[in-house]
Structure formats: C-alpha cells, structure tokens
Amino acid sequence: MVPFGTALKEIKMNNDEAIQVAFRALSDSTRRDIIMMLSEQDMTIGDVVKKFEITRAAVKKHLIILEQGNLISVHQQGRERINRLNPVALKTANDWLNHFSRFWDNKLSKLQQVIEQDTKD
Amino acid sequence: MSTTTITKTLFFSAAPSVVWQYLTEKQKLGQWFNEPEADLTEGQEYQCMQDGMPLIWGKVLSMKAPNELVQTFNIKQFEAGESTVTWILREAAGGTQLTLVHKGIEEALAGEAMPLLMALDQGWDEHFASLRKGISS
Numbered sequence: 232m233v234p235f236g237t238a239l240k241e242i243k244m245n246n247d248e249a250i251q252v253a254f255r256a257l258s259d260s261t262r263r264d265i266i267m268m269l270s271e272q273d274m275t276i277g278d279v280v281k282k283f284e285i286t287r288a289a290v291k292k293h294l295i296i297l298e299q300g301n302l303i304s305v306h307q308q309g310r311e312r313i314n315r316l317n318p319v320a321l322k323t324a325n326d327w328l329n330h331f332s333r334f335w336d337n338k339l340s341k342l343q344q345v346i347e348q349d350t351k352d
Numbered sequence: 353m354s355t356t357t358i359t360k361t362l363f364f365s366a367a368p369s370v371v372w373q374y375l376t377e378k379q380k381l382g383q384w385f386n387e388p389e390a391d392l393t394e395g396q397e398y399q400c401m402q403d404g405m406p407l408i409w410g411k412v413l414s415m416k417a418p419n420e421l422v423q424t425f426n427i428k429q430f431e432a433g434e435s436t437v438t439w440i441l442r443e444a445a446g447g448t449q450l451t452l453v454h455k456g457i458e459e460a461l462a463g464e465a466m467p468l469l470m471a472l473d474q475g476w477d478e479h480f481a482s483l484r485k486g487i488s489s
Contacts, residue, residue: 336360338384346364347364347365348373
C-alpha cells in the first residue's frame, strides 16, 4: 500500500517542473500552431516564418520557448537548423492520468479495508 | 468539456449510509484519505493539509445523502482549471456499489492547450497503429 502523501509526492517529483514548463510553453496560440505544423513535418525557422505574419525574431523567440519546454528539438543539417517535434514531452499528460488512476486504486483499497475492519467490530 | 475520465467501481458489504460517512466525515476521511479541516458540507470549501501545506482542496458542489457527492478536486499543479470528483452510491446485493468518476484532469493541467494535445495524441495513435501493422505484416 502506498501511503497517501507518498503517492502524491511521487507524482510531484516526477512531473511537476517538466509539465509546468511544457504547459506554459503551450499557453500561447502561435506556439500551439507551430506545434501542429511540426507534427506534420520538420521545419526550418524560414519555413515557419512563411506561415505566419510575424517577424523572424518573433518566430525565433517562440521556437526557443518551445525548445525550453522540451516540446521541440533543433537539429543542425548542413547550414540549416531543423525544428522537430518531441512527442515524449507531450505524453506527460497521459502519465498524469495513469498516476491518478493508481492513486485512486490505492485510496479505494484502503477505504475498503477500513470499512471492513470497522463494520466487523 | 471533459475528454478524459477516470472511473472506478467497488463493492462494499456495508450499507450506502455507512459508506457515505467515510466520504463526508472529517475523522472517517482521515482513516483512508487525508483528513479535511471539517466535515464536508454542501456549498462549502474543503481543504486537506499535509505538513502544514494544502495538499488537496476544492468545493463541495452537491450532496445527496447517501447516494451522490460531487466535489471539485485541485492540487498545486492544476493551474489551468479544476477537476471534478463524483461519488455515486447504490444499494447492491445487501451492500453498496460505489462508483468514483474523476473528470477533467487533463483540462485542469493543460487548459486551452488541451485540443492540441488530443489532436496530437490521435496523430500518434494512428502512427503507432500503422507501425504495428507494418511490423505484423
């Protein structure tokens, strides 16, 4: 049986910072659009700029934030820098569901024990 | 909108009125969950502390003793919204069938980014499906 505090602390330690940085990076609609485009194909900064009516500097700033959130990675290819989606970081949302599912399994099993014990007395 | 839900169902030999006490009374909650600061009351906020810090908190949205309890459920990481926990108690075979429904976890974490995560998840599912197909053929 995993104690209540331990279960939640485990969630916190594993995911807390990574998930917050990732979701903060996703809080902007332009960055979400960039992610959607990168889910279809890898792109250079020039490719991204062509799709938006914003400056190259602004696009670069968005890409840096996405990279800091570990949502994309940048690969050097000859003279070009290719931006690529990192699906692993986004999967953390599903990890959270799994954590909560286990959390409730532990809690409900404890509830069953407690009620059985109390009603037996 | 809620796209993801955790549902758990359990059976107890005790009556719904007994199980209800363990979901709503401060001391009995402390035996299996984390002890709130007071018994749960409809329309009131609740807070479960650990090491002097709020661990889980929310509001009791509705109480229909001994059959249904609905409460919001928040932790520090839920920056984008609230999740909701619903408890449903039904008399079954002389005891109780208890169903827990926890909704809105991903939305509470991701907020506006949620449709994007879902779209990407779907994309990966398709990708993995075609990958599996490729491996098995």
